[in-house]
Amino acid sequence: MSNDIAKSAAYQGPQRVFSGVQPTGSLHLGNYLGALKKFVDLQDDHDCLYCIVDLHAVTIWQDPKELAQQTRHIAAAFLASGVDPKKAVVYAQSGVRAHTELAWYFNCVARIGWLNRMTQFKDKAGKSSEKMSVGLYDYPVLQAADILAFKATHVPVGEDQKQHLELSRDIAAKFNHDFNAPNFFPLPEPLIKGPGARIMSLRDGRKKMSKSDPSDMSRINLTDDADMMAKKIRKAKTDALPFPENEHGLEERPEVTNLIGIYAALSGMTDAQVISQYAGGQFGPFKSELADLAVAKLSPITDLMSRYLADPAEIDHILGAAADKAAEISEPILAQTRDIMGFWRRGL
Numbered sequence: 001m002s003n004d005i006a007k008s009a010a011y012q013g014p015q016r017v018f019s020g021v022q023p024t025g026s027l028h029l030g031n032y033l034g035a036l037k038k039f040v041d042l043q044d045d046h047d048c049l050y051c052i053v054d055l056h057a058v059t060i061w062q063d064p065k066e067l068a069q070q071t072r073h074i075a076a077a078f079l080a081s082g083v084d085p086k087k088a089v090v091y092a093q094s095g096v097r098a099h100t101e102l103a104w105y106f107n108c109v110a111r112i113g114w115l116n117r118m119t120q121f122k123d124k125a126g127k128s129s130e131k132m133s134v135g136l137y138d139y140p141v142l143q144a145a146d147i148l149a150f151k152a153t154h155v156p157v158g159e160d161q162k163q164h165l166e167l168s169r170d171i172a173a174k175f176n177h178d179f180n181a182p183n184f185f186p187l188p189e190p191l192i193k194g195p196g197a198r199i200m201s202l203r204d205g206r207k208k209m210s211k212s213d214p215s216d217m218s219r220i221n222l223t224d225d226a227d228m229m230a231k232k233i234r235k236a237k238t239d240a241l242p243f244p245e246n247e248h249g250l251e252e253r254p255e256v257t258n259l260i261g262i263y264a265a266l267s268g269m270t271d272a273q274v275i276s277q278y279a280g281g282q283f284g285p286f287k288s289e290l291a292d293l294a295v296a297k298l299s300p301i302t303d304l305m306s307r308y309l310a311d312p313a314e315i316d317h318i319l320g321a322a323a324d325k326a327a328e329i330s331e332p333i334l335a336q337t338r339d340i341m342g343f344w345r346r347g348l
């Protein structure tokens, strides 16, 4: 992915990158390639905030005894992947009040019809939407508040977040319009393109790799040891045909497309280069080299994660300092928002 990010013509404020990851279970290869790797690529040249979104996590039941530890776990994954707290602000969402406050204001801007169209809610709720929390339904509004509390202009995410990002743009535009505040909030741009934007399940190439898939064999977790990673890749579903000769040979072969995409994303090659390297061969040797590659790229992260987790006080120190920094950035934006909306304040 190029580190150059396009500037919106109308919005004149500073360019800022924001993204979030939920502290629900262990991160997997999709999270790493779709998000964390991009976080690292962007931090050298941009003003970046990376948030552990624990308020989003509790839209589905989380054991209170485990939530804080899960938050540290994601912080450790960020750090182990190369996110540098000296360059980027890494903090927990619940520690910065702007998120919840702005979410309420945006609840009064977003329309019910907009939320009714959100496919992620439909996927998560299935047939039991009546039994889901109101928070799960409102999830994308909180996400818009996350981004706009910092007037972030760019949001690195995987492809599954595209619709939520469109909603954030709609909320920003409607707020600016309704309160006659042209370009007050930027219309945030998703940064999705690039290899790894949509990593699929190792068991079913039509389903995305997901923390919530009941089969652990469907994903490579950042906490898996080398043997487990290799086993999962060896057992990954393919089909009866040989390795494709060219990109046309990927049609209707979602599992093969996915494995080649993973190889390309991990090695920095294009899909076409991977195909030409293994063209017409068997899957055995390809899978074994893919397993070596995955282990070479991910094991150092797994090891570093354990080292960070062995020192929770250091993680807490990083999260605490960053929460202060995030509050420093968001408070003036919140104050301006309140003024624009006409709320009473002392000395008005």
Ligand code: TYM
Binding pocket: 018, 019, 020, 021, 022, 023, 030, 031, 032, 033, 034, 035, 053, 056, 142, 143, 146, 147, 155, 156, 157, 158, 159, 160, 161, 164, 196, 197, 198, 199, 200, 208, 209, 210
């Ligand atoms: P979460 O925690 O589900 O996922 C974290 C990031 O990982 C990406 N991702 C994937 N990328 C490629 N292939 C996959 N199979 C895959 N699975 C997950 C996600 O796209 C995401 O970038 N709603 C967000 C969290 C959030 C957020 C925000 C993101 C809350 N507020 C503000 C950006 C900006 C989410 O569900 O993340």
